[in-house]
Amino acid sequence: MISWDHFNWFAGVTLGCWTVSFVNILLNKKILWAQVFTAIGFISYGLFIALLWINLERPPMRTMGETRLWYSFFLVLVGYITYAKWQYKWMLSYSLFVAMIFVIVNILKPEIHSKNLMPALQSIWFVPHVTAYILSYAILGAATIVGLKQLYQYDENDKLIDFTDNLVYIGFGLLMLGMLMGAVWAKAAWGHYWSWDPKETWAFVTAAAYLFYIHIRWNNHYRKTALWMLVIAFICLMITWKGVNYLPSAKNSVHVYGQQ
């Protein structure tokens, strides 16, 4: 049976392949081999997630280590789709790079726990809620990469900022879906759809920050303010996802799982 004990084998294949494609993208103009290796690494990683899911008899979405699995998975997927559609080579290499960091974090500090799923998490909303969020995080992560590139090399041309807007719209749409499904689920599990639990508060901050970006971009003014907000929004997103567990306000949070 496949468990976390076998992670290093699959992750090793993935890291090897993705490193080859990363270097290939940097060195070559044509990146056919990079695409092939990206795909092999992606399949190896996806296979591990699928087998882990089967072995755990529950979706591997509960612990930090488990959500990081999905993050790398989706980030590379988004990076590749972006490359395929707009031919942004750098987008593929950046997402490979960030995805590899998360793979390495999982090798060094897996934060894995038992297969027990507490009753509140046994719900039909579990998988769509977490998937929507992680996919949204991956897309907004990609938007941040594009945003940082523009802050670093300011570009009067509209092409990149339009692309950023597109990513933010899609990422925000998923973020909202994840949040709304979470609200419906919370109503069924905890009696209220919104309790201002620390994780919920930070999810609100994150959503509001992207809402700020979307609204301030409405007339195509204030490009720099918007781009800086994109960075702040992503910091808030990271606090929601990971940082909340360490805040003093979160010591009674109902959203802190997998710590026993």
Next chain:
Amino acid sequence: MTNKQIKKPIWQKPWHFTETILIVVGIYLVGMVLQLSVGTFKFSNLAWPLNIIIGGSGIVLILLLSLRKQSSFFQWLSGVPFSVTLIAALIIQTIIMGITPQLAGALTHKPTVFDTLGFTRMTSSWPFILIYFFTILALTAAILNRLRIPKWRDYAFYLNHIGLLIFLFASGFGASDMKRYVMYVEENAEMPEWRVYSENKDVLELPIAISLKDFIMEEYAPKLTIIGRESGKSIPEKDPAYFQLADKKTDIEIEGWTIKVDSFIMDAVRNSDKSYREIHMPGSCPAALVTVQEKATGKKISGWVCCGNYAQLYMPLMISDKYSLVMTRPEAKRFASDIEVVAASGEKVSTTLEVNKPLKMGNWTIYQYGYDNDAGKASNYSSFELVYDPWLNAVYFGIILCALGSLCLFWIGNKKRKERNND
């Protein structure tokens, strides 16, 4: 387009960010003055019908304003600077809220500066309430502005903004009408229970009565772990290792000890000696026969471990002067209550209530809440949470509209803005 606005004296219309930021700071300061003079906002003072009167008047006022032709004030109210600045104000307040531990119930200590400023009860603080109220007004204005010349292609805007308005109105103003109680019901009691505890632990009587026919609980198999005999903490302390019983049949290694499970019984009762046998009865408890070998010395220790419960003793296995092998208490897999609910109207419902599967009766929703944690499976009572929320359907309606609007964002992207700019 450039980032430069045409220079104009401040307060001359149309207002831009400078004026807007000053106005929103003004709203915040008014809220702060109220906070310091009146104290925390009490939602109960805004119960039906006052909430609909105040909220409704705000919306009607905006509606009247929208009827005036070419009102630059209305344009400002529905415009981007006001919405962006309000969002920024909400972000700042919720960030403070995200860092400051929030309080529920009555204050038990001497108020600190944070308490006085309302930071520890952010959603009940006057500045937050005022910003919320102006957000409702701005949202209404933005929708009405767009409705002056309704266009089909604005469907995503309508879904998102009308959905959000309904959701914010029903969840915010509706909070005043919401009630939450906890009811403790004994198994097979003579009379159905109708007394509940409020959040302030007051006892009240409700027009709903519940009788508990059976409390059902399933548990996961427990785990094995090695603890320091003095610290009581699992090792390795940084990343404690737990061995899930019945999970893998292989041996496990923790910090130089190999643990082998010779037998595991989920429902065990202790014999007169130190061994256990399988008996399915109340008070039975998981137990395992294990052999632990220290790798360095090859020394083997064998014995029973048991996590213990209200009826049976906890049994650790001492493996050295410093460490013991112990079994953790099993975690709940599922707990449910077989109940009968009778409403004052005479309506009777029999159902099995469990986590994530509440029962809705009119404006009431009944939840499986808890049980006697010490007794676990043998708990002779079950507790339920009863939530009254007459605004819930409106909230769901808002959620559905927003969800549809979010789906539209996938293909709309920023196309809309460009079309608008080309108009």
